[in-house]
Amino acid sequence: MNALVLGSVWVVAATLVALLPMRFQFLPGFALLLTAPLLIWRIGVEFGWLPALLGLAAFVSMFRKPLRYLVLRAAGRTRDEAMGRTSGEGVP
Secondary structure, eight states: OOHHHHHHHHHHHHHHHHHSOGGGTHHHHHHHHHHHHHHHHHHHHHHOHHHHHHHHHHHHHHTHHHHHHHHHHHTTOOHHHHTTOOTTOOOO
16 A cells, blocks of 8 residues: 555544544654654655655654653653653652
8 A cells, every 4th residue: 555545544543532532632742753764765665755754754753752751761750850840840
C-alpha cells in the first residue's frame, strides 16, 4: 500500500484517538507513537527526504509532551522532574 495512504489512515486514527477521553488515549496513542517513525521512514523511501522531514516535524509537534517526557526519563530525571513539577506540586 502507498505510504501516503497509510499516512492518511494514521492521521485519521490520531484524530479519532484525540477525541477519546484522556484515560482511553494512552494505549492507542502509544501504538501511534511507535508506528509513526516507521511510516515517516517509508514516506522518505518512496518520496524523498523533504516529505519525510515535513512528516517528522508534524510528528514531533503532535507528540512533543510525550517525547519530552521519554527523553527526560531516559536522561535519568525523576518522574516529577520529567513532568515539569517542582517539589511542592506532587500528585497525591
